[in-house]
Amino acid sequence: MAGHGTPIPMTARKSPPLKGVAQIPGDKSVSHRSLILGALCVGETRISGLLEGQDILDTAKAMTAFGANVERVGDGDWVVNGVGVGGFAEPEDVIDCGNAGTGVRLIMGAMATCPITATFTGDASLRSRPMGRILDPLMLFGAQSVGRTGGQLPLTLVGAREPVPVRYTSPHASAQIKSAVLLAGLNTPGETVLIEHEKTRDHSERMLRGFGAEIETVKTAEGYQITLQGQPELKPQTIAVPRDPSSAAFPVAAALIVEGSDILVPNIGLNPTRAGLLTTLSEMGADISFENVRTEGGEPVADLRVRASALQGIEVPPDRAPSMIDEYPILSVVAAFACGKTVMRGIKELRVKECDRIDAMARGLETMGVTIEEGEDFLIVHGQNGDVAGGGTAQTHLDHRIAMSFLCMGLATQKPVSVDDGGAIATSFPIFEDLMAGLGAAIQRDNH
Numbered sequence: 488m489a490g491h492g493t494p495i496p497m498t499a500r501k502s503p504p505l506k507g508v509a510q511i512p513g514d515k516s517v518s519h520r521s522l523i524l525g526a527l528c529v530g531e532t533r534i535s536g537l538l539e540g541q542d543i544l545d546t547a548k549a550m551t552a553f554g555a556n557v558e559r560v561g562d563g564d565w566v567v568n569g570v571g572v573g574g575f576a577e578p579e580d581v582i583d584c585g586n587a588g589t590g591v592r593l594i595m596g597a598m599a600t601c602p603i604t605a606t607f608t609g610d611a612s613l614r615s616r617p618m619g620r621i622l623d624p625l626m627l628f629g630a631q632s633v634g635r636t637g638g639q640l641p642l643t644l645v646g647a648r649e650p651v652p653v654r655y656t657s658p659h660a661s662a663q664i665k666s667a668v669l670l671a672g673l674n675t676p677g678e679t680v681l682i683e684h685e686k687t688r689d690h691s692e693r694m695l696r697g698f699g700a701e702i703e704t705v706k707t708a709e710g711y712q713i714t715l716q717g718q719p720e721l722k723p724q725t726i727a728v729p730r731d732p733s734s735a736a737f738p739v740a741a742a743l744i745v746e747g748s749d750i751l752v753p754n755i756g757l758n759p760t761r762a763g764l765l766t767t768l769s770e771m772g773a774d775i776s777f778e779n780v781r782t783e784g785g786e787p788v789a790d791l792r793v794r795a796s797a798l799q800g801i802e803v804p805p806d807r808a809p810s811m812i813d814e815y816p817i818l819s820v821v822a823a824f825a826c827g828k829t830v831m832r833g834i835k836e837l838r839v840k841e842c843d844r845i846d847a848m849a850r851g852l853e854t855m856g857v858t859i860e861e862g863e864d865f866l867i868v869h870g871q872n873g874d875v876a877g878g879g880t881a882q883t884h885l886d887h888r889i890a891m892s893f894l895c896m897g898l899a900t901q902k903p904v905s906v907d908d909g910g911a912i913a914t915s916f917p918i919f920e921d922l923m924a925g926l927g928a929a930i931q932r933d934n935h
């Protein structure tokens with residue numbers, strides 16, 4: 488499991504133009520939800536294109552521990568025979584969610600209204616992340632928890648025996664909080680209502696509807712109000728997991744900064760709640776064309792053609808943050824190669840990701856010779872107009888996106904860029920090294 492193994496130091500070097508086709512693995516958010524929702528219906532849910540990263544394998548293992556039958560039947564093909572809403576069995580052992588914040592928070596939501604007790608833990612990164620934001624609403628349903636100070640893992644959750652419906656306004660722009668509340672609402676009689684001020688990724692709402700739940704979103708003066716009717720009988724589904732736009736961001740960014748590059752990234756989802764990075768890059772002058780635009784599984788999809796581009800720094804609108812929250816690390820790398828300043832505000836949620844991503848990017852960029860300005864909820868990167876020094880080692884703090892961001896950076900810096908540990912990359916993008924090598928990127932493990 489990531490973070491439990493020996494560190495894997497890696498180095499990226501200035502590379503020739505990147506060329507070819509980047510076949511991106513399945514979406515991490517949709518993969519977690521496919522397994523969890525599959526476990527919550529009686530009958531067989533068939534999933535193709537599942538991301539086989541460690542985060543998802545940990546969720547698959549957890550669903551088995553709660554009584555579902557989860558089986559890998561082929562490359563990315565999985566079958567889940569679920570237990571039904573409210574049917575989770577009590578796990579015999581601690582649930583280890585590894586590095587996965589989404590995994591643990593969604594699973595805690597799903598079990599919080601079942602009459603069972605479970606104990607959760609994770610790796611050093613996950614154990615340092617705040618769980619109070621999930622526990623607060625789950626307590627309102629009637630669940631109880633005992634954890635470390637601030638609700639950190641390991642913690643034990645005692646599910647509500649007689650759950651009561653909740654109306655909850657989320658204090659953070661977080662799809663994980665929203666999804667935990669909705670999943671808890673499944674086994675609760677009556678209407679569960681979740682209000683979010685800013686629209687976050689809506690995979691849970693779309694998928695719950697697809698599985699047969701009655702759920703509706705309306706925009707009110709308070710924000711986006713999502714109402715779920717409790718205790719539905721979910722119907723097993725056949726799911727084709729779309730490819731992950733957050734993983735696609737790495738080869739896309741690398742192609743933009745490595746001179747002469749021209750790559751194709753097929754089948755990327757353009758769900759507006761996830762596509763903020765592509766809008767931002769286009770505004771910076773990126774040469775990205777959207778080919779073969781179509782609708783698949785109810786979501787807009789396109790093939791991205793990306794060519795190396797001269798980029799201009801911009802001010803990213805803060806209200807775009809939820810739609811590109813995982814992409815700020817790689818955007819700040821792209822920004823280092825642009826001309827002028829890139830200003831990223833309204834990004835305080837980055838401080839509670841797999842690591843404090845504002846701090847990790849700021850320190851790493853400084854090490855590579857880039858001037859930054861940093862505050863509690865902002866990061867400003869001073870672009871070097873294509874000429875970035877590199878020549879240092881970035882600390883990755885068990886964070887896959889920090890590791891991949893600096894490795895992409897090193898493909899275009901004067902001197903190589905190293906990371907102390909690329910082990911966490913396997914949590915979300917297990918084929919990253921092979922895929923990048925296939926495009927011509929010079930990324931190596933240091934001991935090879």
Ligand code: S3P
Nearest residue numbers: 516589660661662663664812813
């Ligand atoms: C996710 C939501 C986001 C995101 C994470 C995946 C999800 O977290 O950063 O990688 O699948 O719901 P927050 O909800 O905490 O913003």
